[in-house]
Amino acid sequence: MTSRAWPSREEWQAKAEYAVRTSCTMYERLDRLQPGTNWWSLAEEAEFEELALPAAAEMRALLNMEIGRLRALFPERPDRSRELHAWFNALEGRQYEDACNLGALEQMRTEVHRARREKSWGTVAWHLGRLRTHYHSVSLPEGLLAVHDRMAVLSDAAAERRRQAAEAVEQDAVEKEIARRATDQAWAKELERRARIDFPRVIHVGAQTSPIKGDQVT
Structure with a gap:
């Protein structure tokens, strides 16, 4: 070899x-x-929760409004999954885009509600960022934008400590x-490791020898 x-x-x-x-x-x-390890201070965690709790409620209200508007565009939207899938695949253009947004916002609303119940405030902040960045049809109040900015500052501070x-x-x-x-x-030790790689131990499996007399079952 x-x-x-x-x-x-x-x-x-x-x-x-x-x-x-x-x-x-x-x-x-x-x-x-x-x-x-928790990279947040107690004060930062408390402030983040104070920001996220009302932000989640405000987001839910905004999502309800936008979901209601989009649902009104599709009164024929099926409820059952198989029919819904076929209906969705038949859409084109702006209708397809609106239907995509509707499904995404419905899912977001569910996840924000769950995050609020489970006190998963980072999830609330993440969805608020998604809403702000990708769903321009939802107009976020200045106060909610300021809340998101502050949450980002707190998150970035913890992330920087972890990075350092x-x-x-x-x-x-x-x-x-x-x-x-x-x-x-x-x-x-490195040379020993290399030797094990270059010349691996090989076990040959051959014919078994007969058991010794003491091992035989009579």
């Missing part, structure tokens, strides 16, 4: 940082080391791997 062309010790050492950064994402590494922590954890792992690869022990 021909062994592969492995990098030299110097090349292997030089790739320490690359190996760390490509083995997993920095956030995966962080979550393994600090599982369940992840970068620090990854950099620490890089430094430790560089130091590890500089040792003779690490190089010896």
Whole structure:
């Protein structure tokens, strides 16, 4: 069996940082080391909830209005799933677009209601962002826009703290791997690993020998 062309010790050492950064994402590494960490302060969480709770109710009212308007465009819309699917596929142009928006907004309303009940405020903020960005037929009041802006500031602050922590954890792992690869022990283990790959252990399965006399059942 021909062994592969492995990098030299110097090349292997030089790739320490690359190996760390490509083995997993920095956030995966962080979550393994600090599982369940909350990157929000108590004050930020309280403010976010105070913003999201009325925002969810206001969103639901706006969604009800837009859903009602779109439903009025399709009085013939079937209720049963099979008929609804056939009806939907037959639409074209603006009707198709309006029907798509109707279905999406109905789903959004359901998810916002569930998020409010389960106190999943990040979901409320996410749907508010979707409504603001993609559904221009729904006019959001200035106050609700300001609420979304503030929620984004709070979310970004928590995300930035998590990013900084992840970068620090990854950099620490890089430094430790560089130091590890500089040792003779690490190089010896690497050579052993390569040998196991180049010359894997092969178990030959042949004819079974007969059992010894003591094992025989009489």
